Amino acid sequence: MASKSQIRREQLREKLVEAAERRIARDGLNELRARDLAGDAGCAVGAIYNVFEDLNAIVMAVNGRTFLQLEQAVAASFDGTEPPVQRLIAMSTAYLRFAEANTRRWRALFDLQMRADDPVPDWYRDALKGLFSYIAEPVGQLFPEMDPEELDLMTRALFSSVHGIVTLGLENRISGVPPEQIERMITQIMSGIGNK
């Protein structure tokens, strides 16, 4: 039987993660406060630590959801019939759109890892692997005689490039590129690849 404690415990976890998700989406990771979360969830500050290791663990839970949504958005962006370069562009654009529409949550996805000292959790590496595998397929079609190791490198290189373009592009404080141009940058890079 799921004891009453277990139920409450699970409900509290859920409330905390939802509150954190809302607050991250609204105010950004930097503005997340333990006391605010406790207030939202209707529990004492200390209760958080019965249910989660620390604040990072909550953010990690939020990141897990976000990563799933991101993966779905990318997966939904192509039907498999497009030529490889088209598909790469479609996926990249989906990545961009997701980052635009969920900037703060998307940024939390990477900001947390950059800061924390503890090892990256398995599900995180797996989620990235999942994204990579979407990219690997069209890349494989484009370069049939490339050996697997080099294909893997190319896959990561393309992901990193798109990620860099989107990251700096959305940080208009630094780059100052209007959003609609970001898509063109992606296209420029991706079409270059096709013409080896």
Added chain:
Amino acid sequence: MASKSQIRREQLREKLVEAAERRIARDGLNELRARDLAGDAGCAVGAIYNVFEDLNAIVMAVNGRTFLQLEQAVAASFDGTEPPVQRLIAMSTAYLRFAEANTRRWRALFDLQMRADDPVPDWYRDALKGLFSYIAEPVGQLFPEMDPEELDLMTRALFSSVHGIVTLGLENRISGVPPEQIERMITQIMSGIGNK
């Protein structure tokens, strides 16, 4: 006359920046502490705030130096006689080498902007402009009939791509790519561009 106070003031600024530079290089931006800096510089904590607006201002001063060194490293990586793609690869590799050799200082260059709320200072935008102009030249050679606006986009796209590859590449917690492979990723992307 430069009053005794003015001298001391300038010396303190210098000592603080040097201490911050050493500490960032050794322990990373996250471990920087006002009290440690005061200890290094042989002054009281409060004295820092007579001489700098806040801690960020010191980091900014460090970043200014780092950016200069980065620009020099990129500038020294080519002699102008190489074909455009070669030159792009040489500059990108120089960027990578600099980031490898000065990881924590290089990361501070971008981490600070991502966090702070106050506007990016002018010299920072200018330094980036400087880097961009190095890239713009070979790009212009590669695509003589491209209009200026698109050339600018391509320039930023290439910088962002390399930046993304280096960033994720050096964060081996996330990507797990051995350093010597990062250079190959850059080459893959850059040579793709050349064959439009």
Added chain:
DNA sequence: GCGGTAACTTGAACGCGGTTCATTTGTGAG
């Protein structure tokens, strides 16, 4: 039901770290 123990909840308190401020110390013109 009943009592006892284990688990949960609570919020005040701790520790850390950036920043401030009343007080002390130093500077330089008259």
Added chain:
DNA sequence: CTCACAAATGAACCGCGTTCAAGTTACCGC
């Protein structure tokens, strides 16, 4: 030498994540 003003000092303030002693609730064998 003196006085007014500037600079230096470090204790104190405040915000915030985390902990903990004390109080409360849930669970189980009787």
